[in-house]
Amino acid sequence: MKKIAVFASGAGSNAAKIIEKFKEHPVVEVALIICNKPGAGVLQIAEKNNIRTILIDKEKFFRGNGYVDELRQIGIDFIVLAGFLWKIPDVLIKAFPKKIINIHPALLPKYGGKGMYGQFVHETVLANKEKESGITIHYVDEHYDNGDIIIQAKCPVAADDTPDSLAQRIHKLEHEYYPRVIEELLVK
Numbered sequence: 001m002k003k004i005a006v007f008a009s010g011a012g013s014n015a016a017k018i019i020e021k022f023k024e025h026p027v028v029e030v031a032l033i034i035c036n037k038p039g040a041g042v043l044q045i046a047e048k049n050n051i052r053t054i055l056i057d058k059e060k061f062f063r064g065n066g067y068v069d070e071l072r073q074i075g076i077d078f079i080v081l082a083g084f085l086w087k088i089p090d091v092l093i094k095a096f097p098k099k100i101i102n103i104h105p106a107l108l109p110k111y112g113g114k115g116m117y118g119q120f121v122h123e124t125v126l127a128n129k130e131k132e133s134g135i136t137i138h139y140v141d142e143h144y145d146n147g148d149i150i151i152q153a154k155c156p157v158a159a160d161d162t163p164d165s166l167a168q169r170i171h172k173l174e175h176e177y178y179p180r181v182i183e184e185l186l187v188k
């Protein structure tokens with residue numbers, strides 16, 4: 001089995017779709033959820049699905065080993081970021097080269113970088129009167145939203161969109177693409 005760890009700290013709707021996709025999958029198993037926020041929705045989702053969780057400590061993550069030892073001990077092969085806002089420390093990137101991916105709710109390289117997440121992304125897209133937005137799935141490197149792009153998918157932006165309505169459209173795209181792309185990357 002290829003074991004994946006999902007790093008998520010929000011509602012966890014992407015994590016839920018990924019868990020659903022790989023339930024009883026012959027090759028891929030969601031073996032761990034890593035979260036930095038006590039009480040985050042994703043923790044309940046993990047519990048419901050009997051998936052092990054680690055609530056990480058900031059000091060240890062950034063100044064310790066980046067949880068590399070724990071990930072190795074569990075036998076994690078691949079890391080999926082789904083709404084995880086902390087920067088991934090170099091020690092972790094070096095330990096999992098080209099084995100960490102992220103999903104971003106816009107068409108990178110536009111609307112990426114530090115502080116560009118969630119509603120801020122959609123508000124800026126709307127303020128700039130973009131006609132389209134979308135999602136980017138990319139490898140994670142030392143810089144925010146910077147690694148090689150694996151895939152992008154687009155959706156229209158309507159003149160009367162609000163950050164919420166656009167967020168909903170983007171979330172739908174994420175749910176459709178992310179589990180599938182993970183499968184394509186791991187089942188070759």
Ligand code: GRF
Binds near residue numbers: 010
């Ligand atoms: C997603 O929109 C993703 O693009 C971003 O964080 C959000 C997570 O949403 N990186 P959810 O917690 O999966 O619902």
